[in-house]
Amino acid sequence: MESGKSKKEKKEEGEELSTVESVVSQFIPGLGGIVKALEKSSPEFRKRIAETDAEIKHRIETGWSSKPRVDYGISIRPLVSERKEAKPKRIEKKPEVRVEAPPEREPIIDVFEEKEHISVIAELPGVEEKELDIKLKDNILEISAGKYSKIITLPSAAKSIIERTYKHGILQLKIERSC
Numbered sequence: 001m002e003s004g005k006s007k008k009e010k011k012e013e014g015e016e017l018s019t020v021e022s023v024v025s026q027f028i029p030g031l032g033g034i035v036k037a038l039e040k041s042s043p044e045f046r047k048r049i050a051e052t053d054a055e056i057k058h059r060i061e062t063g064w065s066s067k068p069r070v071d072y073g074i075s076i077r078p079l080v081s082e083r084k085e086a087k088p089k090r091i092e093k094k095p096e097v098r099v100e101a102p103p104e105r106e107p108i109i110d111v112f113e114e115k116e117h118i119s120v121i122a123e124l125p126g127v128e129e130k131e132l133d134i135k136l137k138d139n140i141l142e143i144s145a146g147k148y149s150k151i152i153t154l155p156s157a158a159k160s161i162i163e164r165t166y167k168h169g170i171l172q173l174k175i176e177r178s179c
Contacts, residue, residue: 019053079114104149113155117162118175124148125169132171136161143171 018039025032039046112119124132124145133144139154156177163174 018049019056020049079112079119104144105147106150107143107145107148109143109150109152111152111154117177118154118156118158120152120154120171120173120175122150122171122173123169124171127169129166132166134161134164134173136175141173141175145171 018035021032021035021039024035035049039049108123110121112121120141122143124143127145127148131145133142135142136158139157141152141154141158143150143152154175159176159178161173162176163172165172
């Protein structure tokens, strides 16, 4: 087995220090030598180390971020169903092509189709009630508040908003259906 050479010694001898070997050596002294010995004895291990090195270098160069991007859609389902075979409907949001990140975000919204009315629940964290702007026309509901904005097509035509509550960033609307 190879004795643990320093980075300086490896550079002087012309050996290239892999990123994985360098990181491992910093955390557990001497383990870098074990990694190097395994690289020499196993072509498969050498290949995996090379792939890992390439991925690390790519992430460093491109400024990789571990934050995921999440897109939300809405789902519509009846709470009370007259038919037993009724299944929830899911409206898929079509992918959008964006050139710039818009200043407004879409809130998370649930729409429930009930027997006498339509219930809408929207999550608007960090928004005060005085910032809410809600417009209803036929089956189109538009909610705007601070940094949030969304236009929703309701499952049926609506007359008016019969109940509205807003507490702790949660907006609840009860909308009367037009027959």
